Amino acid sequence: MTAIFVLLDSLLGFYALLLIISVVMSWLTTFGIINTYQPFVRSVLNFLHAVTEPALRPIRRFLPDMGGIDISPIILWFLIYALRVLLKADIAPLFGVNVY
Numbered sequence: 001m002t003a004i005f006v007l008l009d010s011l012l013g014f015y016a017l018l019l020i021i022s023v024v025m026s027w028l029t030t031f032g033i034i035n036t037y038q039p040f041v042r043s044v045l046n047f048l049h050a051v052t053e054p055a056l057r058p059i060r061r062f063l064p065d066m067g068g069i070d071i072s073p074i075i076l077w078f079l080i081y082a083l084r085v086l087l088k089a090d091i092a093p094l095f096g097v098n099v100y
Contacts, residue, residue, distance in 0.1 A: 005092045009084055015051075016080045022048040023073050052076075 028034045034041055059072040
């Protein structure tokens with residue numbers, strides 16, 4: 001049972017990392033630091049968009065227009081963090097997994 005909780009925690013941590021990379025890549029694209037015409041860069045951007053956008057879209061629907069500032073990745077990151085804490089502190093002990 002410990003392996004399942006470790007796997008879930010690792011997947012959530014990896015998704016949070018992809019979310020941070022996506023935000024940084026969008027900043028680099030916006031400020032013209034990276035060339036989006038290169039095929040590798042374009043494929044990385046497309047992958048990050050395909051992975052993060054389904055989770056960000058519902059959050060963006062509920063947020064008011066903030067004039068070009070998108071805080072939905074921050075909200076999603078806090079939700080992932082809260083889910084990891086809930087998983088580790090409350091759900092895992094119910095199944096007899098105290099430390100992982």
